[in-house]
Amino acid sequence: MNMKMKKVVAxxxxxxxxxTLAACGGGNSSSQDAGTGNEGQDTPEASTSEPADNTAxxxxxxxxxxxxKPLVWFNRQPSNSSTGELDMAAxxxxxxxxxxxxxxxxxxxxxxxxxxxxxxKNIDTIDRNGDGVIGYxxxxxxxxxxxxxxxxxxxxxxxxxxxxxxxxxxxxPVGTNVDGSTSAVQDGTIEVNGKTYTVRELAxxxxxxxxxxxxxxxxxxxxxxxWSSSFGDQIDIVASNNDGMGMSMFNAWSKDNTVPTFxxxxxxxxxxxxxxxxxxxxxxHADVQAYLTLRVLRNALDGVDVDTGIGTAxxxxxxxxxxxxxxxxxxxxxxxxxxxxxxxxxxxxxxxTKIYEPVSAQLDESAHPAKKVWLNIYNASDNFLSSTYQxxxxxxxxxxxxxxxxxxxxxxxxxNITNRLGNPGQYDAFAINMVKTDNAASYTSLLSQ
Ligand code: BGC
Numbered sequence: 480m481n482m483k484m485k486k487v488v489a490x491x492x493x494x495x496x497x498x499t500l501a502a503c504g505g506g507n508s509s510s511q512d513a514g515t516g517n518e519g520q521d522t523p524e525a526s527t528s529e530p531a532d533n534t535a536x537x538x539x540x541x542x543x544x545x546x547x548k549p550l551v552w553f554n555r556q557p558s559n560s561s562t563g564e565l566d567m568a569a570x571x572x573x574x575x576x577x578x579x580x581x582x583x584x585x586x587x588x589x590x591x592x593x594x595x596x597x598x599x600k601n602i603d604t605i606d607r608n609g610d611g612v613i614g615y616x617x618x619x620x621x622x623x624x625x626x627x628x629x630x631x632x633x634x635x636x637x638x639x640x641x642x643x644x645x646x647x648x649x650x651x652p653v654g655t656n657v658d659g660s661t662s663a664v665q666d667g668t669i670e671v672n673g674k675t676y677t678v679r680e681l682a683x684x685x686x687x688x689x690x691x692x693x694x695x696x697x698x699x700x701x702x703x704x705x706w707s708s709s710f711g712d713q714i715d716i717v718a719s720n721n722d723g724m725g726m727s728m729f730n731a732w733s734k735d736n737t738v739p740t741f742x743x744x745x746x747x748x749x750x751x752x753x754x755x756x757x758x759x760x761x762x763x764h765a766d767v768q769a770y771l772t773l774r775v776l777r778n779a780l781d782g783v784d785v786d787t788g789i790g791t792a793x794x795x796x797x798x799x800x801x802x803x804x805x806x807x808x809x810x811x812x813x814x815x816x817x818x819x820x821x822x823x824x825x826x827x828x829x830x831x832t833k834i835y836e837p838v839s840a841q842l843d844e845s846a847h848p849a850k851k852v853w854l855n856i857y858n859a860s861d862n863f864l865s866s867t868y869q870x871x872x873x874x875x876x877x878x879x880x881x882x883x884x885x886x887x888x889x890x891x892x893x894x895n896i897t898n899r900l901g902n903p904g905q906y907d908a909f910a911i912n913m914v915k916t917d918n919a920a921s922y923t924s925l926l927s928q
Contacts, residue, residue: 539851539907545926549575549779549908553772554864555857556580556812557919560623569919570811572926575779578812579771581763582805583626586743586817587633590761593819594718594741595637595669597758598678602671607738608712612659613669613676615716616706617683618724619652621693624916630720630743631683638678639667655682657710681713682706686724692890696862699724700731707732714738722749722760723862729757744863745820745828753825762828764815765863766835767803769871771813773852776908777842777879780850788838789813795840803835832870834878841878852876852883853900854910858890864912881908888914893921900925 539548556578557569570578598605598613606613617634620627632648635641641648642665653661659679667678686698699719707714717733717740719725725742726749733740739758742749749760771789778787790806792798804815820828854872856864869885876883884906888896893914903909903926911922 539905540848541907543907545903545928546923547573547575548903548906548926549776550923550926551576551772551775551908551910552578552919553768553910553912554580554868555913555916556625557913558625558916560915560917563625563628565810566917566919567810569923572919572923575775576811577775577785578810579768579775580626580812580814581768582814582816583629584633586626586761586763587629588637589633589817589819590630590741590743591633591635591637593759593761593821594634594716597739597741597821598638598669598676598716599671601739602676605715606676607715610713611677612666612713613678613715614681614710614713615678615718616681616703616714617652618699618702618717618719618721618728619650619683619685620720620724621687622650622652622685624693627694627720634718635664635667635680638680639669640664640678640680641667652683652685653680654684655706655710657681657713681710690889690891692858692860694721694723694858694861696723696727700727703728703732707736711736716758717741719743721863722746725749725757725760726752726862744867745831746863746867747829747831748866750820750825750828750831753820753822759819759821759825762818762820762831764803764817764835765831765867765871766833767799767815767838768813769868770799770835770838770875771804771815772910773872773875773879773881773883774838775813776852776910777847777850777881780907781847793842794846795842797838797840799835799838831867832874834871834874838875839878842880844880847880849880849882850907851905852881852908852910853886853903853906854883855886855888855896855899855912857888857896857912857914859887860890883910888912890914893918897921897925 550572557566619631628650631650635648649663651663653663659666664680669676669678684702686695687693688695688698717728717738719742722742722744725740729740734756737756741758743761745760745762749757774788775785778785787793788797789799804813806813856869886899
């Protein structure tokens with residue numbers, strides 16, 4: 480399924496373009512520090528980078544119309560937040576438009592299986608109150624986000640708690656279901672050594688704060704407080720759609736109560752917590768995703784085949800193997816593959832911001848001249864995007880000679896971000912992480928003007 484197209488005229492073209500563009504392009508390839516780490520959600524301005532220093536009034540290094548410039552959507556795939564249907568108009572906005580994310584279904588299955596394996600291995604001790612029911616609670620990130628939906632389904636599928644809705648597993652939050660009577664889930668069963676155990680989703684909730692930010696870690700920390708105070712002895716497992724929420728619940732309650740907690744993203748803090756009882760997480764190969772996000776832009780800017788430095792080695796030797804990503808041409812989407820990170824292998828994942836070695840070679844600036852990119856993160860406080868993804872992007876932007884302006888949103892409104900795309904003519908390419916997956920047109924309309 481990977482494209483194995485060869486770059487043909489590409490090399491010659493690159494050389495010619497390199498000479499032309501190096502002559503007129505700004506030489507600045509230093510990336511800006513966006514500082515999107517721990518700022519509060521109320522001060523999005525604080526997370527915006529300064530305009531690129533010596534290039535503030537210099538335009539993009541070409542006269543390409545904004546609507547024809549390379550565009551990559553990442554981490555939030557343009558799609559209908561109710562049906563999940565892909566927004567193909569946004570995904571094929573122009574010939575240089577792609578999506579980069581990870582394989583949500585494969586990852587969801589890996590997460591569900593990881594939790595099930597843990598239960599099976601620890602069957603003698605898992606049922607803390609000995610009531611014969613293995614109870615879990617689930618933190619849901621965003622009920623309208625395909626990745627979140629897939630993860631909820633993956634857990635329910637593996638544990639047998641899912642019920643069918645319109646031909647797929649129902650992914651709705653149940654609120655509380657301590658007595659097992661809710662119809663959105665069912666009691667599942669797990670068989671170990673010939674014995675059958677009941678598994679129950681005791682509670683689940685979308686972790687959205689009052690201002691509207693989803694995947695909200697603080698909300699998850701509060702939820703586990705509420706849940707544990709009313710039925711804490713029944714909670715044997717904590718599951719979460721991501722590590723941000725998972726770690727918040729771990730720190731608030733499950734660590735002290737030695738309740739295994741499972742997340743997703745393999746952020747460095749979560750991986751480190753495995754040594755302290757965090758049950759496990761999933762690496763969605765953010766190192767590969769961050770590379771692909773910038774690489775598809777680089778290739779379009781260089782006028783070479785999109786597979787360059789991806790399935791086909793580039794002139795510096797960068798290349799990815801089939802076991803870490805796949806490309807779906809119909810969806811114009813690159814998907815990184817997922818790996819479970821547990822007590823068995825977490826030592827290999829301790830630094831989530833480390834670039835992926837097979838694609839770590841610096842591009843030569845004469846053949847791949849500096850270009851200006853506008854890139855936004857939907858929520859400067861999102862744990863995964865700020866602590867893992869953006870640092871990775873910042874490592875790769877230098878290697879790929881991209882001069883990136885990083886914009887951090889508030890996670891609540893698209894306009895908070897689009898307001899800062901006032902002058903798209905200043906940039907050569909765009910990388911977009913929407914607040915809501917339905918909202919691609921808020922960006923493309925600005926580029927079409
Ligand atoms: C990540 C989450 C993150 C979300 C935001 C997901 O891919 O796994 O941790 O919060 O994206 O869009």
